[in-house]
Amino acid sequence: MFAELLQYMLSGLTIGAIYALAGLGFSIIYNASHVINFAQGEFIMIGGMASATLTASGVPLPLAILIGCGGAMLVGVAVAKFAVERARDASTVTLIIITIGASIFLRGLAELVWGKDFKRLDAFSGETPIQFLGASMQPQSLWVVGCAGVLIVAIGLFFNKTLTGKAMLATSHNRLAAQLVGIDVKRVVLASFALSAALGAVGGAVVAPITFSYTEMGIMLGLKGFTAAVLGGLGHGPGAVAGGLIVGVAEALGAGYISSAYKDAVAFVIILAVLLFMPNGLFGKRGAERV
Amino acid sequence: MTMLTAQKPSSDAAPAARRAGPPLLRVENLSREFGGVLAIGDLSFTVAAGDIHSIIGPNGAGKTTLFNLVTGVYKPSGGRVLFDGADVSGQAPYKLAARGMSRSFQNLQIFFNMTALENVMVGRHLHLDTRLLPALFRFPSLVRKDSEARDRAAQLMADVGLSRYVGADADSMPYGALKRLEIARALASEPKMLLLDEPAAGLNATESREIDAVIKKVAASGVTIILVEHDMKMVMGISDHITALNHGRKLAEGTPAEVAANPDVIAAYLGAAP
Amino acid sequence: MNRILHGRLTGLAVLGAIIAVLPVFLTNNFYLDVAILAGFNAVVCVGLNLLIGYAGQISLGHAGFFGIGAYASGVLVGVYGWPPIAALLAGAVFVGVLAFAVAKPILRLKGHYLAMATLGIGIIVSIVLRTESGLTGGPDGMMVEPFKIFGVELYGEKIWYWVVGVLLFVVVWLSLNLIDSPMGRALRAVHGSEVAAEVVGVDTARFKVMVFVLSAVFASVAGSLFAHYAGLITPAKADFFKSIELVTMVVFGGMASTFGAVVGAVVLTLLPQALTVFQDYQQIVLGAILMATMVFMPKGLLPTLAGFLPSRRRA
Numbered sequence: 001m002f003a004e005l006l007q008y009m010l011s012g013l014t015i016g017a018i019y020a021l022a023g024l025g026f027s028i029i030y031n032a033s034h035v036i037n038f039a040q041g042e043f044i045m046i047g048g049m050a051s052a053t054l055t056a057s058g059v060p061l062p063l064a065i066l067i068g069c070g071g072a073m074l075v076g077v078a079v080a081k082f083a084v085e086r087a088r089d090a091s092t093v094t095l096i097i098i099t100i101g102a103s104i105f106l107r108g109l110a111e112l113v114w115g116k117d118f119k120r121l122d123a124f125s126g127e128t129p130i131q132f133l134g135a136s137m138q139p140q141s142l143w144v145v146g147c148a149g150v151l152i153v154a155i156g157l158f159f160n161k162t163l164t165g166k167a168m169l170a171t172s173h174n175r176l177a178a179q180l181v182g183i184d185v186k187r188v189v190l191a192s193f194a195l196s197a198a199l200g201a202v203g204g205a206v207v208a209p210i211t212f213s214y215t216e217m218g219i220m221l222g223l224k225g226f227t228a229a230v231l232g233g234l235g236h237g238p239g240a241v242a243g244g245l246i247v248g249v250a251e252a253l254g255a256g257y258i259s260s261a262y263k264d265a266v267a268f269v270i271i272l273a274v275l276l277f278m279p280n281g282l283f284g285k286r287g288a289e290r291v
Numbered sequence: 292m293t294m295l296t297a298q299k300p301s302s303d304a305a306p307a308a309r310r311a312g313p314p315l316l317r318v319e320n321l322s323r324e325f326g327g328v329l330a331i332g333d334l335s336f337t338v339a340a341g342d343i344h345s346i347i348g349p350n351g352a353g354k355t356t357l358f359n360l361v362t363g364v365y366k367p368s369g370g371r372v373l374f375d376g377a378d379v380s381g382q383a384p385y386k387l388a389a390r391g392m393s394r395s396f397q398n399l400q401i402f403f404n405m406t407a408l409e410n411v412m413v414g415r416h417l418h419l420d421t422r423l424l425p426a427l428f429r430f431p432s433l434v435r436k437d438s439e440a441r442d443r444a445a446q447l448m449a450d451v452g453l454s455r456y457v458g459a460d461a462d463s464m465p466y467g468a469l470k471r472l473e474i475a476r477a478l479a480s481e482p483k484m485l486l487l488d489e490p491a492a493g494l495n496a497t498e499s500r501e502i503d504a505v506i507k508k509v510a511a512s513g514v515t516i517i518l519v520e521h522d523m524k525m526v527m528g529i530s531d532h533i534t535a536l537n538h539g540r541k542l543a544e545g546t547p548a549e550v551a552a553n554p555d556v557i558a559a560y561l562g563a564a565p
Numbered sequence: 566m567n568r569i570l571h572g573r574l575t576g577l578a579v580l581g582a583i584i585a586v587l588p589v590f591l592t593n594n595f596y597l598d599v600a601i602l603a604g605f606n607a608v609v610c611v612g613l614n615l616l617i618g619y620a621g622q623i624s625l626g627h628a629g630f631f632g633i634g635a636y637a638s639g640v641l642v643g644v645y646g647w648p649p650i651a652a653l654l655a656g657a658v659f660v661g662v663l664a665f666a667v668a669k670p671i672l673r674l675k676g677h678y679l680a681m682a683t684l685g686i687g688i689i690v691s692i693v694l695r696t697e698s699g700l701t702g703g704p705d706g707m708m709v710e711p712f713k714i715f716g717v718e719l720y721g722e723k724i725w726y727w728v729v730g731v732l733l734f735v736v737v738w739l740s741l742n743l744i745d746s747p748m749g750r751a752l753r754a755v756h757g758s759e760v761a762a763e764v765v766g767v768d769t770a771r772f773k774v775m776v777f778v779l780s781a782v783f784a785s786v787a788g789s790l791f792a793h794y795a796g797l798i799t800p801a802k803a804d805f806f807k808s809i810e811l812v813t814m815v816v817f818g819g820m821a822s823t824f825g826a827v828v829g830a831v832v833l834t835l836l837p838q839a840l841t842v843f844q845d846y847q848q849i850v851l852g853a854i855l856m857a858t859m860v861f862m863p864k865g866l867l868p869t870l871a872g873f874l875p876s877r878r879r880a
Contacts, residue, residue, distance in 0.1 A: 036677045086860045092676035093623050094859045097816055100809055101855025108848025219805075223688075226681065234677070261696045268685040268692075275682045276670045362764055388766035402757030404821065405750070412747075413754045417766040419747035423775060426746035427739045433746060440747070480765060 003134030008256040009249055010132070014141040014210070016248020017148035018044070021203035022225020023232065023240030024155065025196030031172030031235045032185075032192035035084055035095050039103035040200055041222020042110070046072040047201025048213040049110060052119035061124065069201040075106065076197030080190050103222070110215040121208040140209045147206045151199055152241055159237070168192060172235065220264060224251075227271040233284025242282065246270075315340040315484055315515050316361065321370035322539075323360055330356040331539040334370070338484075338517055338532075343510050345518045345526045347550075348536035349559060354519040355397055357536070358488050361517075362394050363387045375483065389417055391483035395473040395490060397519075403462045407453070407472055410461055411444035412437075414479025447475045451505050467498040474505060484515040491522045503529060527551065535559070573741050576824055580737060584730040588723075597722035599838055604729035605791045607830035610814045611733075611740050611823055612783030617812065618820030618865075619744060620776045621756030622672065623680045625808050626687020630660050630781040632694055632803020634788030636701055639709040639798050644700075649712045653789040657782050664781035665774060672773040687808050695800040706799030709792040725794045732790070733827070736783060740823045752776055753821075813851065817858050819865030828867055 022040055029037045050068030055061055079102045087098055124143050129136040159165035171178040171188040179185050204217070211217060228247050232239025247267050255263040274281060314337040323331045331353045338344040346354050359365040361372055363384040371380045379387055393414075402410050419440055420426075425433040445457050451471040456464055464472065470490055477485055487506070491499045503525050510516050520526050526533065526547070533550040535542040543553040550556055591597045609631055616622050637656030641647040647655070671682045694701050701707060712719040719728060743749045754762040755769045762769050792798040801807070810833065818829020833854075837847055862869040 036680075083856050083860060087863070090859070090863055093617065093621075093680075093816075094863050096623070096625075096677065096680050097812065098856050098859045101813075101852045101859065103852070104809070104848055105852025105856065108846065108850075108852055111848060112845055223684070230678070230681065262692065265689050265692045268688050271681060272685045272689075275674055275678050275685075279674060279678055364760060364764070383768075384760070384763035385766050385768045388764055392764075394764050396761065400758040400761035402754050402761065404757045405753055409750055409753075413750050413762070413767070414765050416747060416751055416754075421747045421751060423743075423748060423779070426743050426748040429742040429746075437745075437747065476761075476765065 004256070005253075006133055007135040008252040010135055010137050010141060012249035012252030013245060014138075014144050014248070015207070015251065016245040017145045018203045018207045018221060018244070019224050019228045019247050020241040020244025021148050021151065021199045022221055023228030023244045024152065024237055025199045026226055026229035027232070027235050027237050027240045028155075028168075028192050028196045028199075030229070031237075032168060033080075033084060033189045035099065036226065037079075037084075037193070037196065038096065038099040038222065038226075039079055039106055040196060040225055041218030041220070042103050042106040043072045043076060043197040043200030043218070044204035044207075044221050044225075045110060045213075045215060045218035046075060046106070046197075047204030048121070048208040048217060049114050049119060049204075049215065050201070051205035052121040052208055052213040053114060055121060056119070065202065065205045068205055069198050072197040072201035072204075073194040076193035077190050079106075080193035084193075085186060085189060103218070107215055107218070114215060116215060119208075119213040121205070121213060123209040124206075138210065140206075144203075144206050144210070147202060151202060155195070155199070155237065164191070224267040227267045227274075230271055230279075231274050231281055233281030236281065236283045239281055239283035313340055314338065315375060316517070317371075317373040318357075318361070319371045319373065321357075321360060321367055321372065323356060323365055323368045329539055331360065334536070334539070334541055336534045336541060336544055338515060340483075340515050341510075341513060342531040343506070343516045343518060343529055345520060345530040345533045346536060347520070347523075347526055347533060348542070351538075352536040353539040354536060355488055356539070358394065358486050358517075358519060362392055362486060388480060388482075392486070393477040393480050393482035393484070394486035395470070395477050395488055397488040397492065399466075399469055399473060401461050401469050401473060405461055407448065407456045407459050407461050407464060408441065408444050410472055411447055411475045411479050412440050414447075414476035415440045415443065417480050444475075444479060447478055448472070450478075450508070451475045452501060467494050467501075470494065470498075471502065471505065474502075474509075478509065478514075482514060484517065485509065486517045486519075488519050489521065490518070491520060491525060499525060573745065577734070577738060577741070580824070580827070581734055584734060588726060591726075594722045597726050599835065601722060601725050601729050601794065603831045603834035604726075604733050605787050605794075606811070606814060606834050607733050607827045608729070608736050608787040609784045609811055610818070610826040610830040611736050612780035613811055614815045614820065614823060614826035615740060615743065615752070615776050616780040617815050618822065618826070619749065619756060620752040620773060622773060622777065623683065623812075624687075624777070624780070625680050625684040625805070625812060626690070627683075627780070627784050627811050628803050628805075628807035629687040629690030630664065630784040631788035631791075631807070631811075632690060632798075632800065633660050633663070634785030635709075635792035635798040635802060636694060636707075636788075637785075638789040638792045639707050640700060642710050642793075643707065648714075649710075649789075649793060650714055653786060656789050657785045660785035661778050661782050664778045668774040668777040669770070672770065672777060684805070684808075687803075688805055691800055691804040694803050701800070704800060706797055706801075709796055709798055711796070712790065712793035719793070728790065729794075732787075737823055737827065744823065748772070748775075756821075810851075813855055815865075817854060817866055819867035819869075822865065822867045822871075825865050825867035829865065832866075 022044060025040050026037060029035060047068045050071055051064045054064035054067060083098050083102050087094055123140040125139045127138065130139055159169055167183045168188050168191060171183055171185050175185055224247055228244035229240040231243030231246060247270060250270060251263055251266045254266040316338040319335050321331055321334045322329065346357060348354055360367055363382050366381040371378055374390060374392065379390065402413065420433045420436055448454060448457055451474055453468055453471055453475065456468055474490065490502050494502060499522060506516060506529060530547050532545065533547055534544045535550055535556045537559045542559060543550050543556050587600065591600055613624065613627055616624055634656040637659060638649060638652045641652035641655060642649050667686055671679065674682055695704050719725060751762065751767045751772050754767060755772055759769050814829040814833045815826050817833060819825020
């Protein structure tokens with residue numbers, strides 16, 4: 001019984017780590033530009049697809065992931081520059097629809113480039129399951145959690161210890177004040193997209209051996225990443241990470257103990273509950289509108 | 292010093308003729324805090340029916356917060372608001388509107404997605420048929436009432452001097468006109484009490500005089516007016532009573548002459564005497 | 566007053582004329598089918614536009630209501646033998662109640678949060694429809710019997726064209742009436758400035774809920790009739806993509822423009838047909854249209870075009 005619980009928790013943490021990365025990406029972009037980037041899932045997809053296709057044609061894995069990352073970052077900056085920044089002062093509805101348009105566009109492009117079939121990516125260090133307290137784990141899961149962990153710590157250090165990172169934080173708190181002290185806020189927005197894209201792409205590459213790579217993989221991952229971000233408190237990075245893990249584990253437990261058919265619904269039930277009962281999430285702050 | 296000296300009452304606003312009516316608005320020990328900052332603290336005052344009552348105070352004194360508390364935009368942290376005899380503390384703005392309260396905003400809240408006339412017509416909301424079925428099927432009674440509302444709105448716009456904008460879109464009107472449009476909209480509901488938040492802000496001298504005339508006209512029709520305004524000349528010339536705030540608390544209360552002579556008020560505006 | 570009446574009546578007359586004359590040009594059943602599909606989409610979009618364009622809210626889950634209406638008809642008629650009109654009404658009532666129940670708490674939210682909440686509901690609905698295969702036939706969908714009323718069976722593109730045509734005309738008429746009424750102005754006021762609307766006496770929460778429920782019911786009715794027309798209903802008609810398609814149609818054709826919503830629905834229903842040659846490019850084009858419209862014509866096609874006409878309303 002314990003073994004079963006542990007099994008679910010482990011698989012939940014694994015996928016939760018990806019949700020955490022996606023949620024973190026959402027938070028970073030939201031902080032810099034107050035935009036919800038519905039194309040976040042597509043960054044994950046690009047990372048996964050690129051790694052899978054490149055390794056299939058002989059490129060060594062680390063290089064393939066790096067290229068996938070770079071590609072995603074370029075795409076992210078393009079989306080920021082040509083779609084989001086152009087509509088800077090538009091209403092929320094407009095911005096939401098723009099990023100939805102971007103996600104559809106990217107999916108279409110990916111289909112054109114890579115086709116519709118599922119791509120395999122070999123597990124990084126083999127597929128022999130590791131036994132742990134009665135539950136068995138795929139080694140790839142360790143890669144997922146490990147990479148996510150490293151990235152998250154790196155992001156934390158970046159924001160808190162580097163000047164660029166602090167500039168980005170400043171922009172998220174007060175765009176105008178940041179401009180007044182000489183921060184190029186447009187660059188900050190571009191950087192935030194690039195950073196989130198990189199996070200997503202690595203996540204996509206590292207989870208591809210488990211879920212396969214296909215052009216539609218970004219949709220659910222993206223939406224659930226958004227759930228993670230909102231659960232943690234939109235704009236709160238560490239909160240998004242916590243949110244991602246919670247969603248992942250909840251999903252796995254729900255699928256295991258309640259109904260596996262309704263697995264996908266878990267994240268959306270969570271987000272409805274969060275939005276209705278604590279819209280500021282676990283760690284977010286309340287704001288007030290001045291009239 | 293001169294700006295705080297009470298002006299001689301102008302001929303068309305003779306305070307002796309307008310006797311203070313019973314209290315229409317009573318604020319008792321009202322307080323409101325935002326995350327530890329006390330925006331309004333233990334504030335009590337009354338506004339008599341038929342008065343023009345001004346609220347003055349330096350920036351940050353809590354005037355707009357007070358307005359928002361009275362009109363239901365904010366809920367009080369403590370204390371009560373009594374309007375027309377009833378305790379209305381914390382009620383939603385639309386309920387207060389039904390009781391006869393109306394207001395304009397410091398930062399214009401015009402409906403820019405509608406025409407000027409439609410802005411004023413929305414002000415008439417409480418007097419119109421707002422049910423779904425008659426709207427969907429265009430009942431003749433609804434059409435007729437709407438047509439009356441349209442005429443009435445045009446009349447109100449003329450009353451505040453905006454006749455030339457009757458056919459215009461709200462987003463094509465100049466700032467000064469929009470301030471008057473908001474007043475017209477606030478009047479459309481036929482309120483008992485009108486709260487005006489810095490109606491002269493951003494206006495030049497001519498426009499300020501026009502607003503001043505509008506306010507006097509409205510008051511003459513029996514509407515109680517509460518005014519927040521920085522233009523001291525206007526305030527001193529138009530008010531029956533003034534409440535002075537500082538740091539969210541009442542500094543002084545009384546007639547313009549009394550308030551202008553109050554040493555605390557003088558100190559707040561000009562700094563304490565050495 | 567005359568100007569407004571003029572605008573409404575000419576628009577309705579033009580719409581009526583187009584609906585009446587179009588079949589002359591639609592020489593085969595395939596073209597009729599496309600027109601009918603465009604018509605169904607337009608009916609949903611007119612309702613959705615009231616919510617998005619006029620009241621300024623958003624729903625990324627409206628296909629869910631369409632789907633519930635469709636499945637209600639499919640199940641009640643096919644499995645329980647109800648008369649189709651009763652099933653349609655039952656579906657509409659169920660959707661109305663459901664929309665009312667979720668609208669009240671959800672419409673307190675704004676912007677992104679509202680979008681995500683509606684998205685969540687739409688997805689949950691589509692997951693339920695896909696999973697409860699015992700009732701709904703699962704991912705492959707279920708067959709639906711033809712629509713029978715007063716013993717007459719409605720079957721075939723020619724008849725359905727007129728059914729949809731009349732339905733669209735009626736829905737547009739209702740929508741125009743609503744917009745030009747005190748309630749319609751209250752809705753637009755909520756969009757313009759929610760706080761100002763409140764202080765003039767508009768119970769903004771109530772109005773937002775009303776328009777949400779109304780638009781959901783429009784979608785449900787369209788869904789029910791569509792199910793009978795198509796003879797088959799699948800969960801795909803209730804999923805996230807369909808919801809996005811609907812929002813795209815409203816946004817592209819023109820927010821706060823009833824005729825814009827119709828135009829948007831027609832254009833974006835026709836587009837995939839025109840693009841079957843470029844099947845692979847469909848998503849790219851759709852995504853590009855969405856982005857370009859929002860960046861360059863944020864008000865949508867019709868209002869932007871109307872903006873180029875000499876305005877009679879300049880101050």
